[in-house]
Amino acid sequence: MLGNMRRILLLALLLANPGFAARPVIFDTDMGNDIDDALALAMLHALTDRGECRLIGVTLTNAHPSAVPYVRMINRFYGRADLPVGAAIQTLKGGAGDGYMTAALHSAPVAEDKAAEPAPTVLRRLLRSSAQKVVIVQTGFSTNLAALLNSPDGAMLAKDKVALVVAMAGNFAGGEPEYNVRIDIDSAKAVFERWPTPIVFSGFEIGRELLYPAASIEHDFDYARPHPIAESYRAYHQMPYDRPTWDLTAALEAVRPEHGYFTRSEPGTVQVDPNGGTHFIPGQGDRRYLELDPSTRTEILEVLSLLASQPPVRK
Numbered sequence: 001m002l003g004n005m006r007r008i009l010l011l012a013l014l015l016a017n018p019g020f021a022a023r024p025v026i027f028d029t030d031m032g033n034d035i036d037d038a039l040a041l042a043m044l045h046a047l048t049d050r051g052e053c054r055l056i057g058v059t060l061t062n063a064h065p066s067a068v069p070y071v072r073m074i075n076r077f078y079g080r081a082d083l084p085v086g087a088a089i090q091t092l093k094g095g096a097g098d099g100y101m102t103a104a105l106h107s108a109p110v111a112e113d114k115a116a117e118p119a120p121t122v123l124r125r126l127l128r129s130s131a132q133k134v135v136i137v138q139t140g141f142s143t144n145l146a147a148l149l150n151s152p153d154g155a156m157l158a159k160d161k162v163a164l165v166v167a168m169a170g171n172f173a174g175g176e177p178e179y180n181v182r183i184d185i186d187s188a189k190a191v192f193e194r195w196p197t198p199i200v201f202s203g204f205e206i207g208r209e210l211l212y213p214a215a216s217i218e219h220d221f222d223y224a225r226p227h228p229i230a231e232s233y234r235a236y237h238q239m240p241y242d243r244p245t246w247d248l249t250a251a252l253e254a255v256r257p258e259h260g261y262f263t264r265s266e267p268g269t270v271q272v273d274p275n276g277g278t279h280f281i282p283g284q285g286d287r288r289y290l291e292l293d294p295s296t297r298t299e300i301l302e303v304l305s306l307l308a309s310q311p312p313v314r315k
């Protein structure tokens with residue numbers, strides 16, 4: 001009920017104020033290591049088309065040479081060829097995979113291949129020039145946000161220009177150190193412990209419980225052949241397979257927090273141990289993690305697949 005009330009209020013605000021600009025979003029991703037980053041990028045384009053947010057740039061933490069051309073190809077497919085893309089600044093061991101990018105580029109190559117600026121440079125410029133506070137969706141390693149934080153005025157810039165970070169990272173249900181943390185532990189520690197704005201975590205345990213259905217790939221993307229997202233999914237693993245929606249859940253929470261798809265934990269701090277384990281300490285602090293009510297699983301999966309497969313609005 002509360003979610004409905006908030007939706008009505010938001011709609012009233014939009015109607016009363018046509019100049020109301022949708023919240024800017026930066027997508028910081030390790031695109032290429034797993035397929036959920038590609039589906040999450042498709043979702044952010046769809047949500048931008050719907051006027052629910054404004055994707056203003058993509059910054060990478062996967063240094064594979066196909067990562068920048070791949071992201072540009074997807075952005076072009078969704079009608080945003082000029083969207084700024086920042087290149088990864090470091091090749092991280094175990095974090096520079098190419099599960100589908102080169103394969104998908106074969107079906108839709110990028111015409112020009114101009115060099116991309118380093119991701120922290122792009123991040124800094126996007127934040128500086130944004131009139132509104134930005135939401136950062138971080139679905140890879142914390143390398144770029146840590147680089148910003150460790151630069152002379154980085155913490156001040158983040159505090160002034162970032163509303164919230166929603167990070168797919170960590171594991172808040174016990175268990176092994178999560179991949180996005182394990183690949184760059186120092187950066188994760190810096191960001192999770194020192195970043196000056198609230199952070200909401202979608203932990204490993206959330207996306208694992210919500211499997212993206214292979215049937216959606218087989219049917220919902222038929223409006224374009226070849227479809228770069230469907231081709232990527234098919235290249236990543238042998239079809240048919242369902243895949244956890246880790247990064248999609250972070251994108252959804254970042255853009256539609258008022259829908260209450262997930263429950264947010266009480267506030268606290270997050271500590272990162274030397275092995276990459278994440279530990280939540282309730283109390284003082286502005287870190288929260290998402291919790292999933294299993295009864296909402298069907299609804300959330302339907303929303304994720306509808307948004308990820310929404311055809312672009314051609315301009």
Ligand SMILES: [Ca+2]
Nearest residue numbers: 030037139140
């Ligand atoms: Ca990812």
